[in-house]
Amino acid sequence: MPNMRPDKNPMPEQDPNVRNKNFEEVALGYTEEMALDEAERCLNCKNHPCVDGCPVNVHIPNFIAKIVNKDFEGAYEEITLTNSLPAVCGRVCPQENQCESKCVRGIKGEPVGIGRLERFSADWHEAHHGDAKIEPVKSNGHKVAVVGGGPAGLTAAGDLVNKGYDVTVFESLHKIGGVLVYGIPQFRLPKEIVQTEVDKLAAKGVHFVTDAIVGKAITIEELMDEEGFEAVFVGTGAGLPMFMDIPGESLVGVVSANEYLTRINLMKAYRDDYDTPIARPKHVVIVGAGNVAMDSSRCAKRMGADVKLVYRRSEKEVPARAEEFEHAKAEGIDFHFLTNPVEILGDENGNVCGIKCIKMELGEPDASGRRRPVPIEGSEFVIDCDYVIMSLGTKVNTLIRDTTSNITPTKKGGIDVDENGMTSHPGIFAGGDAVTGAATVIKAMGAGKVAAAGMDAYIQGK
């Protein structure tokens, strides 16, 4: 008999007032007892709508059934049939909009904690079989390249190496992982987990080349024409930060969330044993309310600042994953909704000393279906602060398009691809944020899978 309790097993966490002063992981993971209890909440329903809600179609009821039978390694194996990064996805996927949003148990209560169970399976495997030797995959003699070592690229590389391809991943930064290492903070996704996944791919035979900016140090066409790569996957993400175009944005102390997070996460500015310079402001204002804004605000809090977050829409429209929003609130981030900056104020030395905002109200729905925020005339006020982090989203870098022939862009400036992930340039595939603009880790992984299958078909069909 399934466990009919209506609510999820809560996730054990560090106390909010302890964790907001350290960079250790916030969520501690289910114990075996909790995992068993939660797994028994799954009805194993025939239609398994959850599977359709997952961009990589993890066999969700199957892996949960294995947990119920205490076959934890079997559960991990079931997940990895379609998802190469379960320890990552279990931590960062917005499950409430994906698998868990479709769960039947969610109709009269909370859905099954699918993400938490996924994480449990991955962590259990790592703890008990993490040192299992991985044999290199036998080569099929075909060379393929992956540009960008983020979630899309790692997924494509994993699927391709499993099919026998000789895969080389080119990464512009000095660490592999893309947004998983430069964007998402340690307390949400420990970097050791990302490194473990990268090491596994390397053990299978994937070559990693860091510090290599494709489009600058070498072009895609050189990779194909001179280096013998038969197909190339472009998973370069959406890396260019957006600013608001308001007065004062060039003052010292106004940074993009990308810069702030990269210094802290990739460059480990929070640790004394790294040289990375970072400002130590006392009063920080974050602009925006997406996942990146939550990450920035929680990092700033941990760096010792008093943190306010301003968002032009209301609490209901917050785009961040529910868990990140809840965590940020619990950690003492001070939210100001329906508030939009109009100017950043500076002192005589050009340093930020405040941010002038205007109150907003919600009007008619806009193109996104959300009610459009409208400024309330005469409601301007100033928040004193010495640092502003702009977290307004990102755009696609055009470097690959600019340096590769015959790549058709999308209307939004991404790279256009067909249903197999191939661009208008035969043999060049693309996926993830580089195609769609900023989205999620799991959607990028889904696109990496599609493209890997497309590349296989393309090469085998030649």
Added chain:
Amino acid sequence: MKRFEIIKKRQLNDTINWYTIYAPLIAKHAKPGQFIILRVDEHGERIPLTMAGHDEKEGTIDIIVQTVGRTTMLLEQLQVGDCLADVVGPLGQPSKMDGLKRVCIVGGGVGNALAYPLAIGMHQHGIHVTMICGFKTKDIVILEDEFRAGVDEVYMVTDDGTYGEKGFTTDKLKQLLDDGNKYDEIVAVGPAVMMKFVCGIAGDYGIPSVASLATYMVDGTGMCGGCRCIVDGESKFVCVDGPDFDGSKIDWDLLIKRGKTFAEEEGEDRQHVCKLIGGVRQNA
């Protein structure tokens, strides 16, 4: 040869060294005016440096580095045969040379090192190059022989008059212009304040100017936005749109203020590294 190995190291003066580094991918595509970002070791920061030259055949690039802060102090400890943790590039847009016949390049301090590949490149491109090399004092004069061998005219000036002519680069530039010398373009490479005044003079004489900007940056590919500056009223990224910009259109005062972003931390770092024994950290 190993990845990012130091092949040659030559001391130019007490604080400036010339390094030749094995980086064949970068060497293959590098052009004058472009830069690299390096990290000395695993715990180091990423710093941008304009390339002083490259050799595609040997697979090497050159950088000339003044020891000013923590990272450059750590770099100075490295010797031939040692490897840098990371070198990425070539970054930024190459300097524009087409259509130019006569150019005056004004270098200030270590900026002369950054101007060197451009001066040589322009000369080899058939452009008549006048070089004004400015330094604070005689002890830090660098590359005079190289400039004399590589360009058409060289003027050495020092602030205190201990070498060459006494005065600022701007004085010399004005004098040359007042003497009736004509240039299609004036290029400024050096401290922001000097570049501001050089570009100002160019404007006074109705000559187009180009400044090669050096700002702080993290990734060098447009991702962090830390290097942004205002040119012609628009926000530009030095890493992808630059580093060369129209000197008459740069918001210099803002640029100079932004240049002080990490001034406090840099001061502390200098003290800290001085106390390091044996140079580069062993924990990397």
